Amino acid sequence: MLSIARKSTISGNISRLAQRTVATTTVRPLALVPGQQLNQRRQYTNASATAEKETITKLLYNIGSRKEVEQYLRHFSSVESQKFAVIKVGGAVLTDELETLASALTFLNRVGLYPIVLHGAGPQLNRLLEDAKVEPQYEEGIRITDPQTLEIARKVFMAENLKLVDALERHGTRARPIPGGVFVADYLDKEKYGYVGKITGVNKEVIESSIRAGALPILTSLAETPTGQILNVNADVAAAELATVLEPLKIVFLNEKNGLYHGVTGKKIDVINLDEEYEDLLKEPWVRYGTKLKINQCKELLDGLPRSSSVAIISAGHLHKELFTDSGAGTLIRRGHKLFKYNKLxxxxxxxxxxxxxAEDASIQAGESSVASYLRSLQQKDVQIYTDEPGQVLAIVTKDPKDSSKPAVLEKLLTSKTAVLNNVPENLWNSIRKDNDTLTWRVDGKAKEGNLDPSWHFERADGSLKNSQDGSTTFFYGIADNDKIKQTLNSISSQKANVPSGARSYSTLRRNNFQFMSRRGFASAAGPKNVGLIGARGYTGRELINLINSHPNLNLTHVSSRELEGKPLEGYTKADLTYVNLKPDDLKAQEQVDAWVLALPNGVCTPFVKQVNEDVKSGQSSEKVLVDLSADHRFDTTWTYGLPEFNRENLKGATRVANPGCYATGAQMSLRPLLPFLDKHSAPTVFGVSGYSGAGTKPSPKNDPAFLKDNLIPYSLTNHIHEREVSYQLGTSVNFIPHVASWFQGIALTVNVPLNKTMSSQDIKSAFEEFYQGEQLVKVLESGEPLVRDNAGKHFVRVGGFNVHPDGRRVVITTTIDNLLKGAATQAVQNLNLSLGFDEYAGIPTN
Structure with a gap:
């Protein structure tokens, strides 16, 4: 079956971050005598390069797990430099995405990789031929190249080659223009096609010389006959010939669409395993024309390369995610390994x-079991055994022969490192899912996950169950009936087997030493945590109290408000609490508190933060989690910015979290998927309208219902704090115009986005759907625009509109968000959950 949806959470414009980081790591040597100066300069240069690589590697952690990133870096670095990747760049990419491409290539080079870049120039050539009144001629899809066309082609290729080299040099990356001298060719058919070549040889020395000199080789697809006649060659064909000679790990075809798309569903095709899918794929009625040609070309190319080689069809802006994560971002085409299924041992x-x-089973290696005894135990069970031809993966699924209603059990899932790097486990998993509607499996808690990252299991499960005694986790999918889950739970105490976890209640229940977990996130922390709230009087404080009241793992122990001191806290049912007026000095005595939420106005929380830091440093207090709802720390790089959808991994275990602003959350949600497509010459504009709860409880015209009746009030029309916050976090200038309206709760955002390329409404919508795939608090509308009244009181963001101007270079996005919930309190609970080790969505209604 064709794989269509590898989980994708796009990283945003990491290249831009890399450039900014690289710029700050340059170190100038001190003035010394010449010999000392030279040695000192070398030392500083080496140190700077090392620091630079470490910094950019850390940036990669934003798009995947540390384990993923590091294993791919090791994998790519394990081969000779010229065998890392051949990247074919279409002419349209050079026109529309030059800076994005230069940033992406710079990023790769900064971590020590040397991709070989070969570009075309078809659109540019067509324009110049049109200007010269030369009508392009084609025969069987091949451009007929007469002397005049060849003369123009030479000039175009040289100009485009130098343009890319100049862009790379501006980014601080050494590059060498190689417009010719690499490909040797004969005439394909001089009478029929003119000066069109068929490649007969590749001069690797030209490429290797460039890499030895520390420069990226930038090639064109022009070739020469042995006697020196220049011939035109299709760039895709040249890239394939180059890959055949060099046998790289990756062959990358950059296109604007970010992959191949299914002709019926319209969804991006995620993975094609040729050994498994090729014949069936060609029978599909929608596989024709360019799609069929590209698949056939990839099949022909990969059949002659090692199985470790693969083709990626991807856009320039998504190149990092495709290369450094298991989930990828574009379309991955590989030979794969044909899987075999057996129903008898x-x-x-x-x-x-x-x-x-x-080779791969930890229990066998540790002597806890023998292969013979385990295989003997399978003889009394119904089994499904999955493996591949070279023996790199093995899965064993068993079923109870006496009770077919019980879920199947995945007893073994073994995979080699090579198989993981080539995504064979994903192919294996698709086969298992196809054959089993319900399944449970257990992962040992003693670091015996093998070569699969723990997140791999969480992402494929509907729920999970952790044993707090031995640390093992049991996963499940396909079990929706609560009574059936309860029956399974009752059996846990009598048998330590692979059993499914509880209902999708996103809570942490405890029975027989087990803890429930939802699909997203890792193991729940042992025991509930205590939270203190400083600044509990406002609207956000009230919403936060309500959320903690229904949270399975959080208890509220302190509510601090100067105005309400001494009054009972109403609406909180877990305990009887009274408002107190805590001073900074009082915090060290509250050792039972695990986290403090600072719901204070801007500029007020500093004494509290300073006190906690000093108490921890002096040993008078254990470390506390601080979540600041004000703007005081949103620009502080020592604090973690708390927008989980973009920064989830960094928030896990964080102790200092800056909760984003409400407008800023909605604006970033509206813009983040479009970062690779923003027009660098024209900033987006965000027109925002908030209900008057956003103006706080202190009386003013902006929260006076009588003044607001039949009214709309603009305010802070330039340089608003949220304008600066959004621009800072996205790394690009954004204009923001706020207003306050007569409703109480909720924000409407209308976002005007100039684009750097022509896009359709469907292109935009697909980018948002891909970016927010699996995010429970972001809803991308199928059609229409979201309404404020439909989102008030909801914990998620709605995004819609996607209306593109007829010229295709401007889109308008509309977004709604509740300013008190996802814009403040709900997001704070997400951040508390991640910081304290709970499931991200614990205590948060997701519908």
Missing amino acids: DEVDPDKLRRIME
């Missing part, structure tokens, strides 16, 4: 099973 070669288990 005696159908499988036992020596093959033994080799895989001895």
Whole structure:
């Protein structure tokens, strides 16, 4: 079956961050005598390069797990430099995405990689031919190249080659223009096609010389005959010939669409495993024309390369995610390995099973079990055994022969490192899912996940169950009936088996030493945590109290308000609390508090933060989580910016969290998927209208219902704090115009976005759907615009509109968000959950 949806959470414009970081790491040597100065300069240069690489590697952690990033870096660095990647760049990319491409290539080079870049120039050539009144001629899809066309082509290729080299040099990356001298060719058919070549040889030395000199080789697809006649060659064909000679790990075709798309569903095709899918794929009626040609070209190319090689079809802005994460971002095409399924143990070669288990099974390696005894235990069960031809993966699924209603159990899931790097486990998983509607599996808590990252299991499960005694986690999918889950729970105490976890209540229940977890996130922290709220009088404070009141893991122990001191806290049912007026000095005595939420006006929380820091440093207090709802720390790089959808990994275990602003959250949600497509010469404009709860409780015209009746009040029309926050976080200038309206709760945002390329409404919508795939607090509308009244009181953001101007270079996005919930209190609870080790959505209604 064709794989269509690898989970994708796009990183945003990481290249821009990399450039900014690189610029700050330059170190100038001190003035010394010449010999000392030279040595000192070398030392500083080496230190600077090392620091630079470490900094950019850390930036990669924003798009994938540390384990993913590091294993791909090791994988790519394990081969000769010229065998990392061949990247074919279309002419349209050079026109529309030159800076994005230069940033992406710079990023790769900064971590020590040397992609070989080969570009075309088809659109540019067509324009110049049109200007010269030369009508392009084609025969069987091949451009007929007469002397005049060849003369123009040479000039175009040289100009485009130098344009890319200049862009790379501006980014601080050494590059060498190589417009010719690499490809040797004969005439394809001089009578029929003119000066069109068929490549007969590749001069690798030209490329290797560039890499040895520390410069990226930038090639064109022009070739020469042995006698020196220049011939035109299709750039895709040249890239394939180059890959055939160099045998790189990756062959990348950059296109504007970010991959291949399914002709019926319209969804991006995520992975194509040729050994498994090629024949069936060609039978699909929508696989024709360019799609069929590209798949056939990839099949022909990969059949002659090692299985470790793969083709990626991707846009320039998504190149990092495609290369450094398991989930990828574009379309990955690989030979894969044909999978085999057996329904009887005696159908499988036992020596093959033994080799895989001895190499990858931790329990066998530790002597806790033997291969023979385990295989004997399977004889009384119904089994499904999955493996591949070279023996790099093995899955064993069992079913109870006496009770077919019980979920199937995945007893073994073994995979080699090579298989993981080539995404074979994903192919294996698709086969298992197809054959089993319900499944449970157990991952040992003693670091025995093998070569699969723990997140791999969480992302494929509907829920999970953690044993707090041995640390193991049991995962499940397909079990929706609560009574059935309860029956399974009752069996846990009598058998330590692979059983499913509880209902999708997103809570942390405890029975028989087990803890529930939802799909997203890792193990729940042991025991509830205590939270103190400083600044509990305002609207946000009230919403936060309500959320904590229904939270399965958080207890409120302190509510501090100067105005309400001594009054009972109403609406909180877990305990009887009274408002207090805490001073900074009082915090050290509250050792039972695990986290403080600072719901104070801007500029007020500094004494509290300073006191906690000093108490922790002096040993008078244990470390506390601080979540600041004001703007005081949103520009402070020592604090973690708390927008989980963009910064989830960094928030796990963070102790200092700056909660984003309400407008800023909605604006970033509206813009983040479009970062690669922003027009650098024209900033987006955000027109925002908030209900008057956003003006706080202190009386003013902006929260006076009588003044607001039949009215709309603009304010802070330039340089608003949220304008600066959004621009700072996105790394690009954004204009923001706020207003306050007569409703109480909720924000409407209308966002005007100039684009750097022509896009359709469907292109925009697909970018948003891909970016927010799996996000429970972001809803991308199928059609229409979201309304404020439909989102008031909801914990998620709605995004819609996607109306593109007829010229295709400007889109308008409309977004609604509740300013008190996802814009403040709900987001604070997300951040508390991640910081304290709970499921991200614990205590938050997601519908």
